Amino acid sequence: MPMAEREPSPRKGSRTAARVRASALKLFARHGYAAVSMRQIASDVGVQPSALYNHFPTKQDILKDLMLSHMRDLLDAWPPFADEAGQSADPLDVFVRFHIRYHLQRREEVFISYMELRNLEPESFAEVEAERRRYESILKAILEDGQKSGAYRIADTGVAARAIIAMLTGIPNWYRENGPLSADKIEEIYLEMVRGSVAATPLTASIESD
Amino acid sequence: MPMAEREPSPRKGSRTAARVRASALKLFARHGYAAVSMRQIASDVGVQPSALYNHFPTKQDILKDLMLSHMRDLLDAWPPFADEAGQSADPLDVFVRFHIRYHLQRREEVFISYMELRNLEPESFAEVEAERRRYESILKAILEDGQKSGAYRIADTGVAARAIIAMLTGIPNWYRENGPLSADKIEEIYLEMVRGSVAATPLTASIESD
Amino acid sequence: MPMAEREPSPRKGSRTAARVRASALKLFARHGYAAVSMRQIASDVGVQPSALYNHFPTKQDILKDLMLSHMRDLLDAWPPFADEAGQSADPLDVFVRFHIRYHLQRREEVFISYMELRNLEPESFAEVEAERRRYESILKAILEDGQKSGAYRIADTGVAARAIIAMLTGIPNWYRENGPLSADKIEEIYLEMVRGSVAATPLTASIESD
Amino acid sequence: MPMAEREPSPRKGSRTAARVRASALKLFARHGYAAVSMRQIASDVGVQPSALYNHFPTKQDILKDLMLSHMRDLLDAWPPFADEAGQSADPLDVFVRFHIRYHLQRREEVFISYMELRNLEPESFAEVEAERRRYESILKAILEDGQKSGAYRIADTGVAARAIIAMLTGIPNWYRENGPLSADKIEEIYLEMVRGSVAATPLTASIESD
DNA sequence: AATGAATGAGTGTTCATTCAT
DNA sequence: TATGAATGAACACTCATTCAT
Numbered sequence: 001m002p003m004a005e006r007e008p009s010p011r012k013g014s015r016t017a018a019r020v021r022a023s024a025l026k027l028f029a030r031h032g033y034a035a036v037s038m039r040q041i042a043s044d045v046g047v048q049p050s051a052l053y054n055h056f057p058t059k060q061d062i063l064k065d066l067m068l069s070h071m072r073d074l075l076d077a078w079p080p081f082a083d084e085a086g087q088s089a090d091p092l093d094v095f096v097r098f099h100i101r102y103h104l105q106r107r108e109e110v111f112i113s114y115m116e117l118r119n120l121e122p123e124s125f126a127e128v129e130a131e132r133r134r135y136e137s138i139l140k141a142i143l144e145d146g147q148k149s150g151a152y153r154i155a156d157t158g159v160a161a162r163a164i165i166a167m168l169t170g171i172p173n174w175y176r177e178n179g180p181l182s183a184d185k186i187e188e189i190y191l192e193m194v195r196g197s198v199a200a201t202p203l204t205a206s207i208e209s210d
Numbered sequence: 211m212p213m214a215e216r217e218p219s220p221r222k223g224s225r226t227a228a229r230v231r232a233s234a235l236k237l238f239a240r241h242g243y244a245a246v247s248m249r250q251i252a253s254d255v256g257v258q259p260s261a262l263y264n265h266f267p268t269k270q271d272i273l274k275d276l277m278l279s280h281m282r283d284l285l286d287a288w289p290p291f292a293d294e295a296g297q298s299a300d301p302l303d304v305f306v307r308f309h310i311r312y313h314l315q316r317r318e319e320v321f322i323s324y325m326e327l328r329n330l331e332p333e334s335f336a337e338v339e340a341e342r343r344r345y346e347s348i349l350k351a352i353l354e355d356g357q358k359s360g361a362y363r364i365a366d367t368g369v370a371a372r373a374i375i376a377m378l379t380g381i382p383n384w385y386r387e388n389g390p391l392s393a394d395k396i397e398e399i400y401l402e403m404v405r406g407s408v409a410a411t412p413l414t415a416s417i418e419s420d
Numbered sequence: 421m422p423m424a425e426r427e428p429s430p431r432k433g434s435r436t437a438a439r440v441r442a443s444a445l446k447l448f449a450r451h452g453y454a455a456v457s458m459r460q461i462a463s464d465v466g467v468q469p470s471a472l473y474n475h476f477p478t479k480q481d482i483l484k485d486l487m488l489s490h491m492r493d494l495l496d497a498w499p500p501f502a503d504e505a506g507q508s509a510d511p512l513d514v515f516v517r518f519h520i521r522y523h524l525q526r527r528e529e530v531f532i533s534y535m536e537l538r539n540l541e542p543e544s545f546a547e548v549e550a551e552r553r554r555y556e557s558i559l560k561a562i563l564e565d566g567q568k569s570g571a572y573r574i575a576d577t578g579v580a581a582r583a584i585i586a587m588l589t590g591i592p593n594w595y596r597e598n599g600p601l602s603a604d605k606i607e608e609i610y611l612e613m614v615r616g617s618v619a620a621t622p623l624t625a626s627i628e629s630d
Numbered sequence: 631m632p633m634a635e636r637e638p639s640p641r642k643g644s645r646t647a648a649r650v651r652a653s654a655l656k657l658f659a660r661h662g663y664a665a666v667s668m669r670q671i672a673s674d675v676g677v678q679p680s681a682l683y684n685h686f687p688t689k690q691d692i693l694k695d696l697m698l699s700h701m702r703d704l705l706d707a708w709p710p711f712a713d714e715a716g717q718s719a720d721p722l723d724v725f726v727r728f729h730i731r732y733h734l735q736r737r738e739e740v741f742i743s744y745m746e747l748r749n750l751e752p753e754s755f756a757e758v759e760a761e762r763r764r765y766e767s768i769l770k771a772i773l774e775d776g777q778k779s780g781a782y783r784i785a786d787t788g789v790a791a792r793a794i795i796a797m798l799t800g801i802p803n804w805y806r807e808n809g810p811l812s813a814d815k816i817e818e819i820y821l822e823m824v825r826g827s828v829a830a831t832p833l834t835a836s837i838e839s840d
Numbered sequence: 841a842a843t844g845a846a847t848g849a850g851t852g853t854t855c856a857t858t859c860a861t
Numbered sequence: 862t863a864t865g866a867a868t869g870a871a872c873a874c875t876c877a878t879t880c881a882t
C-alpha cells in the first residue's frame with residue numbers, strides 16, 4: 001500500500017471532517033448530545049452550519065462516528081505492549097492499568113460512550129453494544145482463567161467483569177489532573193482494590209472460618 | 211357518565227404536580243432531560259403544556275426538584291432499620307445491601323441523578339453535589355472506622371468510597387428483574403467483592419510477603 | 421342544536437385558522453404550494469410562523485384542507501336551485517352554467533385543485549380524486565341520459581365528460597373580470613360549443629352523408 | 631479496465647447538457663419546478679451539483695430552455711406532412727389530429743409548459759407566452775376561415791380556439807398508453823366533438839327552430 | 841468539464857414560555 | 862387550575878450558487 005492510500009490531495013480545508021469530530025467530541029462531552037446544536041459545532045469549527053453536511057449527513061452520524069471509532073480504537077489498543085503495561089505480567093494487572101490509563105487519556109470519548117448510548121439510533125446502538133461486550137469479554141476471560149487456576153474466587157465472572165469496569169470507569173468523573181493524586185497513584189489504589197475484590201482468600205474467609 | 215369519570219384521588223387535578231413529577235421522571239430517565247419537551251411531559255400527564263406552569267415555574271425546576279428530592283429521600287432512608295438490613299450488623303455490609311436495594315428500587319431517579327447533573331444550573335448543581343458528598347461521606351466514615359480498627363486496609367478512603375459506589379451504582383445499568391440473577395444473589399456477589407476490595411489481607415499480602 | 425354548537429367563545433384571534441386558509445389559498449394560487457413558505461403565510465396572516473401550528477399540524481395539511489373543502493363545497497353546491505341555473509331546464513345547460521359560474525367565482529380554489537394535486541400525499545390525493553370523480557360522474561350521467569334519449573351522439577361518455585370539463589375549466593386561465601367578454605356572454609359561447617360537441621346531428625353527419 | 635468503461639457516446643460527458651435537459655424535464659414534470667432541487671437533477675444525471683453550472687447558468691435557465699424549446703419544436707412541427715396528418719385534408723381535422731398526437735408524444739414537455747409558466751421570470755414568461763399565442767393563432771385562423779366559408783358558426787374565434795385547445799390539452803392528464811382507448815380512437819372521439827362544437831348547424835339550431 | 845468544499849439565506853417545524861380567559 | 866393562542870428564538874437540515882483545483 002505505497003501511494004494509493006494517500007488522501008486525494010492535501011487540499012485547503014481537507015481536514016474539516018477531523019475538526020468537526022474534535023469539536024463535536026468536546027461539546028457533546030461537555031453539554032450532552034441533545035443539548036449541542038449543529039450551529040454550535042459549526043461555530044466551534046469555524047465554518048457555516050451547512051458546511052458540516054459536506055462531511056456528515058446528519059448530527060446523529062457524528063455521534064455514531066465518535067462512539068464507534070472510540071470503541072474500535074479502544075479494542076485496537078488492546079493488548080498493550082509489555083513495557084507500556086508496566087512491570088507486572090499479571091493479566092488482571094495489565095488490564096486494570098491499561099483501562100485506567102486509556103480512560104484517563106480519552107476522557108471525553110469515554111464520557112460520551114457511556115452517556116449518549118440512548119441517543120443512538122437502534123442500529124448504531126447495537127453496533128456499539130457489540131463492541132462494548134467484546135471489551136468486557138476480555139476482562140471476563142482473564143477472570144475465568146484466574147478462577148480456573150485457583151488464583152481468584154468469583155461467584156459470577158460476567159457480573160464481576162461489569163463491576164470492575166464500572167468501578168474503573170468512574171475514575172474520570174472525579175479525577176483532576178492537577179489534583180492531589182497522580183495517575184500512577186490512582187492506578188495502584190485501584191489495582192489493589194480490584195485484586196482484593198476477586199482474591200481467593202478475602203476477609204470473609206477468615207470471618208466465615210470463625 | 212356521572213361518577214365513573216371521577217379520578218381515584220379525592221379532588222381531581224389536585225395531584226397534578228405529582229403526576230408531572232412522575233411523568234418527567236420517566237421521560238427524563240428514558241430520553242434525557244434535553245431530549246424531553248414540556249409538551250411531551252404535558253401529554254404524558256394528560257394536560258396542556260401551559261398547565262405545567264401552574265406547578266413548576268420552569269422545566270429546569272422540574273429537574274431540580276427530581277434530583278434534590280431523590281438525594282434527600284436517599285439520605286432520609288439511611289440508616290435502614292436493622293431488620294431491613296438483614297442479618298449482618300457489619301456497617302459495610304449494611305451500606306452495600308442498602309445501596310443496592312435502594313438503587314434497584316429507584317432506578318429512574320438514580321439514572322437521572324447521575325446523567326443529568328450537567329444539565330442543572332450551577333446553583334442547583336451545587337445543592338445536589340452537596341447531598342451526594344454527604345452520602346459518600348457515610349461510606350467514607352465506615353471505611354475509616356474499619357481502617358482504624360484494622361479490619362480494612364485502604365490507601366485512600368475517599369477514593370475507595372467513590373470506587374465502591376461507582377461499582378454498585380453500575381448495577382441498574384444491566385440488571386433485569388426477570389434475568390438469571392435475583393436481587394438477593396446480586397447483593398451477595400457484590401458484598402463479597404466489596405469486602406475483598408478493602409480487606410486487610412488480600413491476595414497481594416501474600417505476594418508482598420514473598 | 422341550540423347552544424352546544426357554538427364555538428367555545430368568540431375569543432380574540434379565534435378566526436386565525438380561517439385567515440390562514442385565506443392567505444394560503446391566495447398564495448398557493450399565485451405562486452404554487454412548493455414556492456410558498458410557512459413564513460410567507462404567517463406574515464400574510466399577521467402572525468408568527470409558529471402560530472400557524474396551533475391551527476394546522478403541517479403545511480401539507482393546509483393544502484389538503486383547501487383542496488378537500490373545495491371539492492366538497494363544489495359538490496354541496498350541486499344541484500343549483502332552478503332560478504340560479506337560469507331559464508333553461510336542460511340538464512346539460514344547467515351543468516355548464518353552474519360549472520362556469522362556480523369556477524369563475526372560486527378561481528383560486530379551482531386553480532389550486534388542478535395544479536397542486538401532485539403535491540398532495542398519496543392518501544389525501546386519493547380522497548380528492550374520489551371527489552373529483554364524483555363530480556365528473558354528474559356530467560357523465562347527464563350525457564348518458566341524453567345519449568339514451570337520442571338527444572346526444574357520444575362515442576364515449578367518460579371521455580366526453582372529461583373533455584367538456586377540461587374545456588370549461590380552462591376559462592379562468594384567461595378570463596379577466598374587466599375584459600371584453602362578460603361572464604354571461606362566456607356562458608352563452610361555451611354552452612353553444614358544448615351542445616354542439618355532443619349534438620346528435622353534427623356537421624360531420626352532413627359531410628358523411630355526402 | 632481498459633475500454634469497457636467508455637461511455638457509448640463518442641466523447642464522454644460531451645452530452646451532459648442534453649442529459650441535464652432530459653433529467654430536468656422528467657423531474658419538473660413529475661414534481662414541479664419549485665419542488666425539484668439542483669441536487670436532484672445532478673444526481674439523476676450522475677454528476678455533482680456544481681457540474682450543472684458548466685451547462686446552465688441557473689436553475690431558472692433550465693426551465694426557460696425547456697419551455698422555450700418545447701414551444702419552438704411544436705411550432706416547427708407545424709404543419710405536419712399530409713401523409714402524417716391522415717386521410718383528411720380538412721384543416722381543423724389536421725390541427726386536432728396533429729395537436730393530439732404531438733401532445734401525447736411529448737407529455738412531459740406539455741405538462742411543464744402549462745404548469746410552470748408562473749415560475750418563469752417575467753421576461754422568459756413573455757417569450758413563452760408569445761409562442762403560445764402564435765400557436766393559438768394557427769387554430770384561430772382555421773376557425774376564422776371556416777366561419778367565413780360558412781362551414782362553422784362561432785361566436786368568438788379567440789374563445790373557441792382556447793376552448794378547443796383546453797379540451798385537447800386535457801387528454802394527457804388521464805390518457806394511459808395501455809388503457810382501454812387507443813390514441814387513434816381518442817383522436818376520432820375528440821375530432822367529432824370539436825367538429826360539433828363549431829358546427830354550423832348544431833343541435834340547438836333544430837331545438838330553437840322548434 | 842467536473843469536483844469537493846464552502847457559503848448565506850432559507851426550509852418546515854419545535855422549543856420553553858406567557859397570558860387572557 | 863386549566864386552556865388555547867400566541868411569541869421569538871432556535872432547531873436540523875436544504876437551497877442555489879460559487880470557486881479553487
